[in-house]
Amino acid sequence: xxxxxxxxxxxxxxxxxxxxxxxxxxxxxxxxxxxxxxxxxxxxxxxxxxxxxxxxxxxxxxxxxxxxxxxxxxxxxxxxxxxxxxxxxxxxxxxxxxxxxxxxxxxxxxxxxxxxxxxxxxxxxxxxxxxxxxxxxxxxxxxxxxxxxxxxxxxxxxxxxxxxxxxxxxxxxxxxxxxxxxxxxxxxxxxxxxxxxxxxxxxxxxxxxxxxxxxxxxxxxxxxxxxxxxxxxxxxxxxxxxxxxxxxxxxxxxxxxxxxxxx
Amino acid sequence: xxxxxxxxxxxxxxxxxxxxxxxxxxxxxxxxxxxxxxxxxxxxxxxxxxxxxxxxxxxxxxxxxxxxxxxxxxxxxxxxxxxxxxxxxxxxxxxxxxxxxxxxxxxxxxxxxxxxxxxxxxxxxxxxxxxxxxxxxxxxxxxxxxxxxxxxxxxxxxxxxxxxxxxxxxxxxxxxxxxxxxxxx
Numbered sequence: 001x002x003x004x005x006x007x008x009x010x011x012x013x014x015x016x017x018x019x020x021x022x023x024x025x026x027x028x029x030x031x032x033x034x035x036x037x038x039x040x041x042x043x044x045x046x047x048x049x050x051x052x053x054x055x056x057x058x059x060x061x062x063x064x065x066x067x068x069x070x071x072x073x074x075x076x077x078x079x080x081x082x083x084x085x086x087x088x089x090x091x092x093x094x095x096x097x098x099x100x101x102x103x104x105x106x107x108x109x110x111x112x113x114x115x116x117x118x119x120x121x122x123x124x125x126x127x128x129x130x131x132x133x134x135x136x137x138x139x140x141x142x143x144x145x146x147x148x149x150x151x152x153x154x155x156x157x158x159x160x161x162x163x164x165x166x167x168x169x170x171x172x173x174x175x176x177x178x179x180x181x182x183x184x185x186x187x188x189x190x191x192x193x194x195x196x197x198x199x200x201x202x203x204x205x206x207x208x209x210x211x212x213x214x215x216x217x218x219x220x221x222x223x224x225x226x227x228x229x230x231x232x233x234x235x236x237x238x239x240x241x242x243x244x245x246x247x248x249x250x251x252x253x254x255x256x257x258x259x260x261x262x263x
Numbered sequence: 264x265x266x267x268x269x270x271x272x273x274x275x276x277x278x279x280x281x282x283x284x285x286x287x288x289x290x291x292x293x294x295x296x297x298x299x300x301x302x303x304x305x306x307x308x309x310x311x312x313x314x315x316x317x318x319x320x321x322x323x324x325x326x327x328x329x330x331x332x333x334x335x336x337x338x339x340x341x342x343x344x345x346x347x348x349x350x351x352x353x354x355x356x357x358x359x360x361x362x363x364x365x366x367x368x369x370x371x372x373x374x375x376x377x378x379x380x381x382x383x384x385x386x387x388x389x390x391x392x393x394x395x396x397x398x399x400x401x402x403x404x405x406x407x408x409x410x411x412x413x414x415x416x417x418x419x420x421x422x423x424x425x426x427x428x429x430x431x432x433x434x435x436x437x438x439x440x441x442x443x444x445x446x447x448x
Binding site: 007008009012013016017018019020038039041042043045046047048049050051052053054055056057058059060061063064065067068069071072145149152159174176185187188189 | 288291292295299300305307309317320321328339346347349354372373374375376381387388389393408411412414416417420435436439440446
């Protein structure tokens with residue numbers, strides 16, 4: 001068969017991988033000859049790929065990213081591992097042959113080995129301490145990732161888009177906020193802040209004074225997605241970004257750059 | 264508040280891919296931050312094995328690092344492409360097939376109907392997909408999940424569930440029709 005698939009869903013079924021035998025072969029024989037059908041398959045692949053979003057959210061361990069970034073520096077495997085693994089055999093053979101005649105040098109070798117092992121032990125202890133520190137950092141990152149996942153999954157998380165105010169620097173900042181969890185996540189971008197100034201994000205509560213949700217540290221414009229803890233149970237009326245003296249202020253003093261109401 | 268990586272986080276996937284081609288590690292890190300959770304979720308759902316999932320997750324991004332030049336952003340969506348590659352590798356692992364059997368997908372074009380380049384857009388898409396699946400009858404949803412997360416064909420699903428082959432085919436066709444309708448609406 002070399003005709004077009006008869007039903008549009010055939011592309012989705014092919015992308016899903018459920019077709020077999022003649023049904024599968026028919027599409028595969030047709031695709032190389034038909035750009036229109038190849039395009040429909042690309043769209044079907046995209047729709048089916050979206051099913052990935054239905055999987056329960058699982059954030060990877062921070063160690064995966066660290067290993068990835070180390071791996072891209074690792075040169076292709078060489079034969080050095082094999083060479084190294086053969087060395088002890090050669091050394092062992094050497095000592096076996098001369099064992100009877102070199103007792104005294106053997107004692108010296110033992111002393112050298114003792115010193116070597118002592119220094120190795122000290123080095124391993126240092127590495128162990130570093131590993132513990134790394135694990136603690138990774139645990140901290142993992143905890144933060146879990147909090148972010150919980151924030152994103154929670155049904156009562158609200159999404160707020162902050163829009164630029166007239167005459168103010170341009171930006172587009174989005175906030176996800178959950179009052180019950182006392183947590184907000186922010187991402188987006190904003191034009192660079194003037195010298196000696198910082199942008200500061202505020203939660204504007206239904207009652208009371210604004211609560212600082214952090215200073216946007218960079219003066220280069222784009223902001224990294226970040227999370228911030230806010231006192232639990234605070235009902236937000238709006239979120240706003242103001243221009244403040246460098247490092248931020250306890251309460252807003254500068255002009256409002258971006259603002260978004262909680263609807 | 265986290266610090267900055269030196270990469271413009273507004274940068275599009277296409278711009279970051281271009282930087283990876285130029286061996287910019289921070290661009291790889293930025294794309295990892297953008298899509299690792301999505302891939303990790305689907306890998307864990309397919310394999311139900313954290314270690315195996317993390318191995319494949321790392322492999323997929325390492326492949327992106329090595330083969331970024333092969334990805335043509337004008338022809339498709341990076342998160343779609345990554346999700347297809349990750350799923351394909353996980354299903355191969357599940358079925359104990361050689362990974363190279365899925366390599367032909369490297370050049371596959373995957374067009375996703377929306378931009379998923381920021382966390383909020385991804386969260387919105389998560390809501391849309393879950394809503395679309397919740398509208399499906401239980402049997403249709405179960406058949407679709409056996410196909411997507413376990414990589415089973417029509418015949419294999421019929422064998423697994425004991426349902427007639429024709430019934431399985433109808434359920435899956437109906438499910439993808441509904442999904443298409445709901446995701447495009």
